[in-house]
Amino acid sequence: MNFKPMTAIAALLLSVPTFAAADADDDVLIVNGETELVTKAPAPAHLDGALDEVMSGWHFRADETQALEMDDFDNPGMLAVEAAAEVWNTVDGSEGKSCASCHDGVEQSMKGVRAVYPKWNDAAQQVRTMEAQINDCRENRMGAKAWKYDGGDITDMVALISLQSRGMPVNVAIDGPVQATWEQGKELYYARTGQLDLSCANCHEQNYGNMIRADHLSQGQTNGFPAYRLKNAKLNSVHARFKGCVRDTRAETYKPGSPEFVALELYVASRGNGLSVAAPSVRN
Amino acid sequence: MAEGVKPRVKAPKSAAAGEVVVLKTLISHQMESGQRKDKAGNKIPRSIINRFTCEFNGKSVIDVTMESAISTNPYFEFEATIPETGDLKFTWYDDDGSVYEETKSVKVG
Numbered sequence: 458m459n460f461k462p463m464t465a466i467a468a469l470l471l472s473v474p475t476f477a478a479a480d481a482d483d484d485v486l487i488v489n490g491e492t493e494l495v496t497k498a499p500a501p502a503h504l505d506g507a508l509d510e511v512m513s514g515w516h517f518r519a520d521e522t523q524a525l526e527m528d529d530f531d532n533p534g535m536l537a538v539e540a541a542a543e544v545w546n547t548v549d550g551s552e553g554k555s556c557a558s559c560h561d562g563v564e565q566s567m568k569g570v571r572a573v574y575p576k577w578n579d580a581a582q583q584v585r586t587m588e589a590q591i592n593d594c595r596e597n598r599m600g601a602k603a604w605k606y607d608g609g610d611i612t613d614m615v616a617l618i619s620l621q622s623r624g625m626p627v628n629v630a631i632d633g634p635v636q637a638t639w640e641q642g643k644e645l646y647y648a649r650t651g652q653l654d655l656s657c658a659n660c661h662e663q664n665y666g667n668m669i670r671a672d673h674l675s676q677g678q679t680n681g682f683p684a685y686r687l688k689n690a691k692l693n694s695v696h697a698r699f700k701g702c703v704r705d706t707r708a709e710t711y712k713p714g715s716p717e718f719v720a721l722e723l724y725v726a727s728r729g730n731g732l733s734v735a736a737p738s739v740r741n
Numbered sequence: 742m743a744e745g746v747k748p749r750v751k752a753p754k755s756a757a758a759g760e761v762v763v764l765k766t767l768i769s770h771q772m773e774s775g776q777r778k779d780k781a782g783n784k785i786p787r788s789i790i791n792r793f794t795c796e797f798n799g800k801s802v803i804d805v806t807m808e809s810a811i812s813t814n815p816y817f818e819f820e821a822t823i824p825e826t827g828d829l830k831f832t833w834y835d836d837d838g839s840v841y842e843e844t845k846s847v848k849v850g
Contacts (some may be wrong), residue, residue, distance in 0.1 A: 530751045536769050536814060540745065690813055 480666045481516035481675075486735070489529055492624050498731035503631060507662055513732050514675035514684075514740060517666070522687070525739040534616060534685035534737030537609075537692045541617035550601025556614075559598065559709070564621055571615075571622035571734050575723045578632045584638045586719055587615050588694070606714035607697040616683045616692050619736035627680050627734060629726045635725075642724025645717060651708030657725075677702075678729040679722065681738025692737055695722050746770050750831055752845040756823040758808065764795065767816045769835050774809040790815060792834040798827040823847050 486494045496513035504511070515523060525531045545556045545563050560566040571587065576587040585593070588611050592603040604611040631639045646657045660669065661677035668674070683692040696713035699721060703710040711717040751765040768790060775787025787809055795802040802821045819830070826849045833841040 529750070530765055530767070531816075533816075534769075539747075613793060 461656055472729045481512050484516065484520075484523060486513070486523070486527065488527055488623070489610045494624055494733035495626065496732065496735070496736050498626075501727065501730040502716070507658075508676070510730075511678065511729055511732055512665075512676055513678055513680055513729075513735060513738075515677040515681065515735065515738060517673040518740060522739055522741055526681075526735070532685070532737065532739055533684070533690070534692055534739060536681075538614040538617045538737060539612040545617060550595065550599035551667040552598065552600040554599045556594070557596075560567055561668045563617060567618045567621040569622050569625055571619040571736065572625045572628050574629065575635075575719060576630060579634075584635050584719055584723055585613065586695075586714075586722055587618060588696075588714065589719070591615070591618075605693045606712075607700075609691060612683045612694045612697075615694065616737040619683065619734060623736065624733050627726060627729045627732050629723060629730060631723075635723060638720045639723055639727065641717075641720070642720035645721045646724055650703060651706030653706045655706040657702070657721075661720060676728075677725065678732060679725050680729045680732040681735040681740070683736055684738045687739070687741045695725075698735060744771075746835070746841060747830065747838070748833055748841045748843045750829075750843045750845055752829055753847060755808060755848040755850075757822055758801070758849045761820050761822050763818065763820055764829065765793050765816070765818045766793070766795075766831055766843075767814060768793075769814050770833075770835075772811055772813045772815065776809065788836050790833050790835055793817060794832045795819075795821070796830045796832075797821060797823070798825075801827070823849060 486496045488494060494513075496515050498511050500508040500511050504700050515526060525533070529535050542563065548555045548558075556563070574590075575586045577583075578590070581593075588604075588606055591614055592606070595601040596603050604614075605734075649659070651654045657677060660674050665674050665676045679695050682695045682698070684698070685691070686693050694713070696718045699718050700710045701711060730738055746769060747767065748768045753762050755835055756762050770790050771788065772790065773784070773785055773788040775783045775789075789807060789809060789811065791805075791807050793805040793807065793815070795804075803817075803819055805817065807815065827847060829845045829847060831843045832843075835841070
């Protein structure tokens with residue numbers, strides 16, 4: 458009897474993580490064989506009683522999809538980042554400026570930016586997302602046309618800027634001047650909408666790890682956004698994803714860039730405080 | 742020439758003689774299938790990379806024919822045995838006649 462090889466095979470089978478079950482796995486996300494990202498963290502204090510642990514959506518994906526995010530060469534989102542890096546240095550608009558004219562190298566000037574957005578803008582007296590900030594720069598400093606809020610140009614640029622914070626913990630402020638907006642976002646998160654009468658929490662807080670038809674429900678964290686989705690072969694912004702989710706509850710959606718979605722983005726981002734920024738991520 | 746086409750290759754700089762190395766290649770390309778129609782209902786002509794080859798010191802490693810169902814930004818990962826120091830030459834052939842090339846040297850020893 459070849460008992461030993463059989464045991465070895467059985468042991469091997471047991472050690473391979475199964476993704477037939479929808480639960481989050483225990484894999485470790487190391488990018489390019491060097492940067493380890495925090496994909497599981499104790500839930501921030503404001504989630505007391507709701508969640509114990511927050512998890513990046515990476516854990517809910519199949520091994521093959523996970524692998525795409527572990528190597529920048531394999532990550533299709535990096536193509537968009539490269540394209541945006543060219544745009545960063547390209548002059549646009551009536552002022553004859555590019556992003557680099559004011560901000561110099563993106564690697565230094567944008568380090569850590571993504572981790573704290575959306576955040577309060579004192580001059581504008583409002584909560585600003587990165588998209589809003591980029592378009593403000595384009596219109597008021599560069600004299601260029603604003604990009605479509607959830608279009609390809611701006612999402613690629615957000616990915617380039619986000620990449621500079623990869624590995625840094627998400628740390629958006631929820632108190633002070635942003636508190637009212639944050640509360641509004643929380644309200645939206647728990648409000649049931651649409652003909653299916655579903656709130657964000659029904660799926661992403663109460664049922665993460667379970668199947669929704671043929672797919673796995675994640676916690677709906679935004680630390681990996683913009684996310685390259687295999688289903689549409691491009692980077693997807695947070696608001697585009699919100700729109701898709703709200704539409705799936707068969708509700709009329711808010712518009713990308715609307716105050717409602719900005720509030721929701723702030724709240725959802727704060728639910729991921731402590732996770733590493735992992736943009737651009739790869740999802741199915 | 743199609744827009745935004747850029748070949749990329751990931752290959753080791755050195756290897757042991759006879760070692761099997763992993764090569765990763767990707768070319769950014771829209772890969773317009775020829776099956777789609779524009780808003781006016783006219784067929785958008787096919788524009789894809791139709792052939793990809795890899796040679797080591799002039800000897801064929803892989804030769805791929807691509808058809809219209811291949812995804813955008815085609816990615817190939819394959820293995821090659823490196824017997825001696827030499828050059829890996831990667832070539833992509835576009836429908837519009839463009840040829841894109843990339844060369845990587847691998848040192849043995």
